[in-house]
Amino acid sequence: MTLEAWEDDAVTVNIINESGAEWSYGEYYSLQVLLDGMWYEIPAVPGNWGFNDIAYIIQDGEKQDKTFHLTMYGNLPAGVYRLVAENLSVESIVAA
Numbered sequence: 179m180t181l182e183a184w185e186d187d188a189v190t191v192n193i194i195n196e197s198g199a200e201w202s203y204g205e206y207y208s209l210q211v212l213l214d215g216m217w218y219e220i221p222a223v224p225g226n227w228g229f230n231d232i233a234y235i236i237q238d239g240e241k242q243d244k245t246f247h248l249t250m251y252g253n254l255p256a257g258v259y260r261l262v263a264e265n266l267s268v269e270s271i272v273a274a
Contacts, residue, residue, distance in 0.1 A: 179191050179192070179193050179194075179263070179266035179267065179268055180192045180194070180268065181268040181269075181270060182243065184259075184268075184270035184272070186248070186253075186254075187247060187248050187249055188245050188246065188247050188248060189245070189246045189248065189261050189268070189270070190243060190244070190245045190246075191243070191244055191245075191246070191261070191263075191268055192241055192242070192243055193236060193241060193242050193243075193244055193266070194240075194241040195236040195237065195238055195239065195240055195241070196238070196239070197238060198238055199238055200235060200236070200237055200238065201235070201236050201238075202233040202234060202235045202236070203233070203234055203236075203244075203263060203264040203266075204229070204230075204231065204232055204233055204234070204264065205229040205230050205231075205232060206229045206263070206264075207246050207261055207262060207263040208220075208261075208262050208263075209248065209251050209259060209260070209261055209262075210259065210260045210261075210262060211254075211257050211258070211259055211260075212257065212258040212259070212260070212269075213257075217260060220251055220259075222250040222251060223250060223251065223252040225250060227250045244263075246261055246263065254272050255272075256271075256272055256273055257271070257272055258270075258271050258272075259271075259272055
């Protein structure tokens with residue numbers, strides 16, 4: 179998974195399947211912040227948040243773009259963040 183764009187309210191990634199077999203992922207993701215050399219999961223702000231239980235299938239050798247919306251995390255202060263989805267992750271520095 180490679181980072182295409184990290185904006186205030188959305189992260190767009192490119193997912194490439196190089197596994198040698200069909201691979202699938204869902205909509206669930208988490209956001210983490212790097213503090214003192216350790217990654218910590220950020221809880222969502224209070225609200226009615228949820229994820230659709232769906233599988234996106236990528237055939238071997240194919241790629242897909244996917245956008246993950248960050249609205250449920252509110253305004254993020256400056257720092258180093260990591261989006262994690264299906265054991266894949268991308269990192270970015272969020273400036274103040």
